[in-house]
Amino acid sequence: MSIASSQTDDSRHDAALEALRALLGDRLTTTLPMREAHGRDESWHHVVPPDAVAFATSTEEVAAIMRICARHHLPVIPYGTGTSLEGHLSALKGGLSLDLSRMDQVIRVNTSDLDVQVQAGVTRRALNHYLRDTGLFFPIDPGADASLGGMAATRASGTNAVRYGTMRENVLNLTAVMADGSIVRTAQRARKSSAGYDLTRLLVGSEGTLGIITELTLRLYGVPEAISSGSVSFDNFEGAINAVIETIQCGLPVARIEFLDEVQVDACNHYSHLSLPVSPLLLLEFHGTSNAVIEQAERFGEIAAAHGGGAFTWATKTEDRNQLWEARHNALYAALALKPGKKGMITDVCVPISRLADAIAETKTDLAASSITATMVGHVGDGNFHLIMLVDPASEAELAEAALLHDRLVGRALAMEGTCTGEHGIGEGKIKFMEAEHGAGLQVMRAIKQALDPLNILNPGKILPS
Numbered sequence: 001m002s003i004a005s006s007q008t009d010d011s012r013h014d015a016a017l018e019a020l021r022a023l024l025g026d027r028l029t030t031t032l033p034m035r036e037a038h039g040r041d042e043s044w045h046h047v048v049p050p051d052a053v054a055f056a057t058s059t060e061e062v063a064a065i066m067r068i069c070a071r072h073h074l075p076v077i078p079y080g081t082g083t084s085l086e087g088h089l090s091a092l093k094g095g096l097s098l099d100l101s102r103m104d105q106v107i108r109v110n111t112s113d114l115d116v117q118v119q120a121g122v123t124r125r126a127l128n129h130y131l132r133d134t135g136l137f138f139p140i141d142p143g144a145d146a147s148l149g150g151m152a153a154t155r156a157s158g159t160n161a162v163r164y165g166t167m168r169e170n171v172l173n174l175t176a177v178m179a180d181g182s183i184v185r186t187a188q189r190a191r192k193s194s195a196g197y198d199l200t201r202l203l204v205g206s207e208g209t210l211g212i213i214t215e216l217t218l219r220l221y222g223v224p225e226a227i228s229s230g231s232v233s234f235d236n237f238e239g240a241i242n243a244v245i246e247t248i249q250c251g252l253p254v255a256r257i258e259f260l261d262e263v264q265v266d267a268c269n270h271y272s273h274l275s276l277p278v279s280p281l282l283l284l285e286f287h288g289t290s291n292a293v294i295e296q297a298e299r300f301g302e303i304a305a306a307h308g309g310g311a312f313t314w315a316t317k318t319e320d321r322n323q324l325w326e327a328r329h330n331a332l333y334a335a336l337a338l339k340p341g342k343k344g345m346i347t348d349v350c351v352p353i354s355r356l357a358d359a360i361a362e363t364k365t366d367l368a369a370s371s372i373t374a375t376m377v378g379h380v381g382d383g384n385f386h387l388i389m390l391v392d393p394a395s396e397a398e399l400a401e402a403a404l405l406h407d408r409l410v411g412r413a414l415a416m417e418g419t420c421t422g423e424h425g426i427g428e429g430k431i432k433f434m435e436a437e438h439g440a441g442l443q444v445m446r447a448i449k450q451a452l453d454p455l456n457i458l459n460p461g462k463i464l465p466s
Contacts, residue, residue: 009073013094016072017052020096023064027055038079038089038097042144042332044343044393045087045429050077050097057102059175059183059214066212067181069096075457078208080150081123083142085346086427088154088207092461100149103214106130114220115172115189120149120213127218136220139164142423143329149213154425155205159328162248162381163255163287166423168204170219176203176211179453189217202448207425208459210452224287228297229256229321231284232309233277237261237364239308240280241357244380246303248353252296256285257381258328261364264335264375264388271334272327277310282380283328285321328377332388335375339390345402347429349413350384350422360385362412372402384422411436426463434465 021028029035030052039049056062069076075095082089091097103119106127110116111134118127125145127138140151142158150156152174157166164170173187186199203211234240237259244257260268260281269276284300286293301312315321327334336344351359360376367374367387378385389405391398410420410433420426420433435442446464449456 012072013051013074016068016074016096019068019072020052020054020065023061023068024054027057029053035097038077038082038099039091041082041084041087041089042346043085043087043427043429044345044391045090045427046393048090048092050091051094053079053097053099055099055102059103059177062098062100062177062212062214063181063183065096065098065181066177066179069457070180070455073455073457075460076208076212077459078149078153078212080121080147080153081145083144083146084150084154084427085424086421086429088425088427088459088462090428090461092428095457095460098212100212100214101147103149107215109134109136109220110189111136113189114222115217116220117215117217118148119215120147120152122148124148124151131220135223137223138170138218139221140167140170143331148216148218152204152213152216153207155423157379157382157384157423159256159258159285159325159379161379161384161423162257163253164221168201171200171204172217172219174200174203174213174217175215176213178211179455179458184211205425207427207462209449209463210458212458224255226290226293227255227285227287227321228293229283229285229315229324230297231276231313231315231324232282232301232304232311234280234282234304234310235308237280237360238357240282241360241380243282243300243304243307243309245353245356246307247300248381250303252299252303253286253288254284254296254300254381255287256283256325257379258283259376259378259380259385260328260331261376263338263373264331264377267334267338267375268327268331271337272323272330274323274327282309283324285325331375331377335388335390338375339373341392342390343393345389345391345399345406346386346424347389347406347409348384348386348422348424349409349418349420350382351413351416351418353383355416355418356380356383356385359412359416359418363387363409366405366408370401370405372398372405374405379422382422383418428462431463431465434463 035049
C-alpha cells in the first residue's frame with residue numbers, strides 16, 4: 001500500500017469515527033482496555049484490537065452504523081459475548097467492533113407454535129430463564145453462555161446436538177443488516193418453505209462476513225417429563241467409542257453423549273472436586289417419560305457392558321446432574337489448571353460416526369509421541385471431538401509442535417470425509433484448510449462474499465483465504 005493510500009484510509013477512518021460519535025455519543029469508545037477486550041476471544045490467538053467499539057441498541061441503529069462505515073470503508077466486526085474460539089473477533093484490518101450485547105430483549109414467545117423471537121444479544125441462559133414458566137426450552141448448549149446471535153453466526157451446537165441438532169436446524173428466520181446498511185428478513189415463521197434461496201441458512205455460519213444478525217426466530221421444545229444423567233467408565237477409549245457407535249447405529253434416542261479421555265477426567269476431578277475413575281468416560285443424558293428414560297438407560301447399560309464399560313452411575317437429582325454437566329462445561333478451565341500459565345490451543349474436527357474410533361485412535365497415537373500435554377473431549381454422538389493442547393505462547397517450539405499436531409488432526413479428518421471444524425467455525429484460525437475441504441466450492445463462496453460485501457468491510461480476513 002502506498003503512503004498516499006494509507007493516509008486516505010486513515011482520513012476515512014477518522015471521518016467515520018467522527019460520524020459514529022455524533023450518532024452514538026458515549027456509546028462509542030476508543031479506550032485501549034475496551035478495544036483490547038473486544039479484540040480477543042477465548043482462544044490462544046493474539047489480541048488484535050479494533051480502532052473503536054460501538055454499542056448498538058436496535059436493528060435500525062445497526063443499519064445507521066453500517067451506512068456510515070460503508071461510506072467511509074471502515075471494517076466492522078460483530079461482537080456478542082466474546083466466547084468464540086478461532087480468532088473470529090480479531091480486527092485484522094482495524095475498524096469498528098460492533099457490540100450487540102445491549103440488544104438483549106426477548107421480543108415474542110409463540111407458545112402454540114413452539115418458537116420465540118429474540119434480539120441477537122440475548123444469551124442462551126437468559127432465554128431459558130425467561131422461558132422457565134412456559135414449559136418450553138431452547139436446547140442448543142455450546143457450554144459457554146454465548147449470545148444467540150453469535151451462536152447463529154458460528155453455527156454453534158454442543159452437548160445436545162445429537163438429539164436436537166445445531167443452530168442450523170433451529171433458526172427459523174433472521175433479521176440481518178447487510179454491508180450497505182439495508183435490513184433483510186430472511187424468511188417467515190413457517191416451519192418449511194420452498195420460496196426462493198434459503199437466506200437463513202446462508203447467514204447461519206457466515207461468522208459476520210455476509211451480514212450482521214440482529215434478530216432471530218428460534219425453535220423451542222417442550223421440557224421433558226423426565227431427565228436422567230449418568231456416567232460410565234471404560235478400560236480403554238476403544239470400548240467407549242465403540243459403545244457410542246453402537247448406541248447411535250441402533251437408534252437409541254440419547255439427548256447427550258459426551259466423551260472425556262483419562263487426562264481430561266483427571267483434570268475435571270481436580271478442578272470440579274469429583275471422584276470419577278481416571279479412565280475414559282462417557283457422560284450421558286436421557287429425555288422423555290419416566291419409563292422411557294429408564295428403558296433407554298438400561299439399554300445403554302447393556303451396550304456399554306458389551307464393550308467393557310463399568311456400571312452406569314445415575315444422577316437423577318437436579319443438583320447432581322448440574323454438577324456433572326457443569327464439570328463437562330468447565331473442561332477448558334480444568335485443562336488449563338493442569339499447566340498454570342499456559343494457554344489452551346483448542347481445536348475440533350468432525351468425522352462420520354463409523355470413522356470416529358479410527359480418528360481418535362490415530363490422534364491418541366500422535367499425542368503419545370508428543371511432548372505437548374493435551375486433553376480430549378467430544379460430542380461424540382455426532383462424530384465431533386476436541387483437543388485442548390496446553391502451550392506456552394512465548395515458546396516457538398511448543399507452538400510449532402502443537403500446530404503440527406493440529407494439522408495432522410485436520411488432515412486425518414478430511415481424509416476420513418470429515419470436516420476441519422464441527423462447531424468452532426473458521427475465523428482466522430482454520431482458513432488454511434478451506435481449499436482442501438471445499439475445492440471449487442471456495443470460488444462460489446468468494447462470489448457470494450463479493451456480491452454481498454463488495455468493499456470487504458464485514459469481518460475481513462475471516463473464513464476465506466486472501
